[in-house]
Amino acid sequence: MSAALPTYEDVVRASEVLAGVAHRTPVLTSSTADARTGARVFFKCENFQRMGAFKFRGGYNAIARLTPGQRAAGVVTFSSGNHAQAIALAARLLGVRATIIMPHDAPAAKRAATEGYGGQVVTYDRYTDDREAVARRIQAETGATLIPPYDHRDVIAGQGTAAKELFEEVGPLDALFVCLGGGGLLAGSALAAEALSPGCQVYGVEPEAGNDGQQSLRKGEIVRIATPKSLADGAVTTHLGELTFPVIQRLVSDIVTVTDAQLVDTMKFFAERMKIVVEPTGCLSTAAVLQHVVAMPGKRVGVIISGGNVDLAAYARLLAA
């Protein structure tokens, strides 16, 4: 028996929960991007979201919808970074205790930020341990509710509110590009696109080294891969979710990949031309358009910039290279 799939109604309910709490992030345009692509490109800037990424939306929505009893027992989650910060911040805002299971090699800035928001961090080895098993053990010990990073109806619905805002602001689009790890942002965005911009082609973008989503879409079932190594540390998941995959399969036109070199080029473009700081994972969707992985001449194209949390030393090295 599987849980009910998220719907656009869930996205609408999430937008009500998030009203006045999450930032309604700006939509930017760039004449350089338009010139390079021949398209009209609209950038939805979730790097300006609270805690620096769209993950605040799903995390807050999921915790806000818990019962008082569940809230009292706290929440637990596993994350390579931004979901951890999102849960820590959302839990603090809602007066809920949060335990975060994080890889031992997570970027220092992300770990520090999570602890700064009041989250209690427990570490594991991302190449040898099963983070979901560690989470389940803590959950059994404390009675806390597990809020996974993507495979959860309220998380997916919350993530979908960014695309909902984009369509409300700029109107229908010919195409929407969204990065994916586990596919929560992509699934939620696709639900928003279906409702608000019928006919809009939704593309997922993932790192070339970790194209499990692309393989899954082609094969028609969830394909699992070994933990990939990519600069896009927010997208190095090993498989799509039981809830995200069916939504993606039904609504996403294609999943394409970009290389780490293309991510670095895109990061430089954002810094130099648009004057914004975007983390490598946040560059995925834009890289697919700017580097002509999918040609979009004459089209109105939306791109979700998913986050802007960089480790400054690593960011400086990549920009200088």
Ligand SMILES: *Cc1c(COP(=O)(O)O)cnc(C)c1O
């Ligand atoms: C989590 C994350 C992603 C991937 O999101 P999924 O919902 O797992 O597909 C992409 N970009 C950033 C910045 C993230 O934090």
